[in-house]
Amino acid sequence: MPGFEWIDSNEKDNVLHLFDNGGVLFRHGFDSIRNGVFMVQDFEEQFRTAMGSNNALAVSSGTAALKVALEALDVGPGDEVITQSFTFVATVEAIVECGATPVITEIDSSLNMDPEDLERKITSKTKVIIPVHMLGTPAPMVEIMRIARENDLKVLEDTAWGCGAKLQDSFLGTIGDIGAFSFDYAKTLTTGEGGMVLTSNLELFEKAKAYHDHGHENNPNLPRWEDSRSGSGFNYRMSELQAAVGQAQLEKLESIVKHQRKIGKEFLENLESPKIEFRSEPDGSQSSFDAFVFFVESSETAKLIRSNLLANGFGTKILPEAVTWHFAATWDHIPSVREQLDATNDSLEKSKYYLSKAVALPISKYTDSASIKEQSRIILESCKEPQ
Numbered sequence: 364m365p366g367f368e369w370i371d372s373n374e375k376d377n378v379l380h381l382f383d384n385g386g387v388l389f390r391h392g393f394d395s396i397r398n399g400v401f402m403v404q405d406f407e408e409q410f411r412t413a414m415g416s417n418n419a420l421a422v423s424s425g426t427a428a429l430k431v432a433l434e435a436l437d438v439g440p441g442d443e444v445i446t447q448s449f450t451f452v453a454t455v456e457a458i459v460e461c462g463a464t465p466v467i468t469e470i471d472s473s474l475n476m477d478p479e480d481l482e483r484k485i486t487s488k489t490k491v492i493i494p495v496h497m498l499g500t501p502a503p504m505v506e507i508m509r510i511a512r513e514n515d516l517k518v519l520e521d522t523a524w525g526c527g528a529k530l531q532d533s534f535l536g537t538i539g540d541i542g543a544f545s546f547d548y549a550k551t552l553t554t555g556e557g558g559m560v561l562t563s564n565l566e567l568f569e570k571a572k573a574y575h576d577h578g579h580e581n582n583p584n585l586p587r588w589e590d591s592r593s594g595s596g597f598n599y600r601m602s603e604l605q606a607a608v609g610q611a612q613l614e615k616l617e618s619i620v621k622h623q624r625k626i627g628k629e630f631l632e633n634l635e636s637p638k639i640e641f642r643s644e645p646d647g648s649q650s651s652f653d654a655f656v657f658f659v660e661s662s663e664t665a666k667l668i669r670s671n672l673l674a675n676g677f678g679t680k681i682l683p684e685a686v687t688w689h690f691a692a693t694w695d696h697i698p699s700v701r702e703q704l705d706a707t708n709d710s711l712e713k714s715k716y717y718l719s720k721a722v723a724l725p726i727s728k729y730t731d732s733a734s735i736k737e738q739s740r741i742i743l744e745s746c747k748e749p750q
């Protein structure tokens with residue numbers, strides 16, 4: 364459920380606080396007029412603490428977080444980066460932006476990365492693995508970390524959809540070498556546009572920080588215009604306005620996730636049926652239930668469920684309706700994805716099998732028990748209709 368549903372006077376008050384104290388909208392400098400207000404720095408510190416990581420870097424978007432993390436990991440031309448077939452297109456765009464080659468794995472019944480296929484797709488060129496915690500459910504990080512360590516590879520967790528979810532006792536985004544979060548308008552927390560990079564590796568953090576700020580090292584002994592440079596970078600900085608909103612959103616994370624889990628549990632109870640199979644999860648998974656995902660017998664039934672829900676004023680989320688933006692086999696507009704799949708003669712059949720019969724229900728602040736019962740009734744009825 365998106366953080367925008369939870370915006371109230373707290374976000375507004377934080378923005379007013381910023382303007383009441385000099386209104387400096389830039390994360391660095393202007394010390395004499397900002398009255399000690401550093402929204403981005405504070406947001407980073409609060410997020411880092413909440414997630415239990417050593418270092419946090421706020422950036423301008425989730426896509427930027429992925430790009431900055433890949434740059435920190437020294438990914439470039441000639442490198443292969445492995446991610447999964449079911450993700451938002453941004454994951455692959457970040458790889459392509461670095462000049463690297465995206466390699467796509469299958470997903471399994473968890474709708475996350477299939478570790479067996481990951482092992483098959485590692486080559487001498489592989490540098491980084493990007494598991495994506497799709498729709499709030501943890502990727503199989505134990506297996507992925509083992510495979511990565513055995514092959515001397517780095518792991519970047521795309522946690523755009525996993526903010527607040529845990530595996531065992533660790534928040535998603537803190538298990539791999541580096542994690543990328545999104546605060547876009549539809550995500551669990553929103554800053555309008557925005558993102559965060561988390562890493563407990565200080566060297567990676569320093570690289571990410573400089574890269575996201577034109578290579579600035581922010582040497583405390585030099586004015587910014589004379590600052591030392593670590594290398595070529597880019598501008599992926601977060602603005603003070605975004606961070607003002609982000610601080611208020613972060614305070615709500617626990618209650619948002621708690622609410623989502625309660626709704627998820629109710630859907631589980633109400634949809635219990637031999638006609639329905641639930642998404643599998645790794646041991647110790649504490650999904651944030653960004654959406655409620657299940658499988659039915661066929662793609663026809665999945666589509667029928669969607670149209671019957673729509674006819675009754677309900678909707679679905681990404682599955683089945685928006686799968687093309689989230690399924691690599693359809694991305695013919697990104698040549699390196701097509702070339703790579705063609706070169707390995709891979710049509711991602713396993714992913715197609717699971718995605719074609721999956722349905723995702725949105726979980727909103729306003730989803731109440733009555734609507735869960737009504738949606739479940741429509742779904743179970745739809746499963747019975749002859750096709």
Ligand SMILES: *Cc1c(COP(=O)(O)O)cnc(C)c1O
Pocket residue numbers: 424425426427450451453454495521523524545546547550556557558
């Ligand atoms: C939303 C999303 C992103 C990109 O985040 P933006 O903040 O929109 O740039 C990246 N990966 C996944 C899996 C996402 O869902």
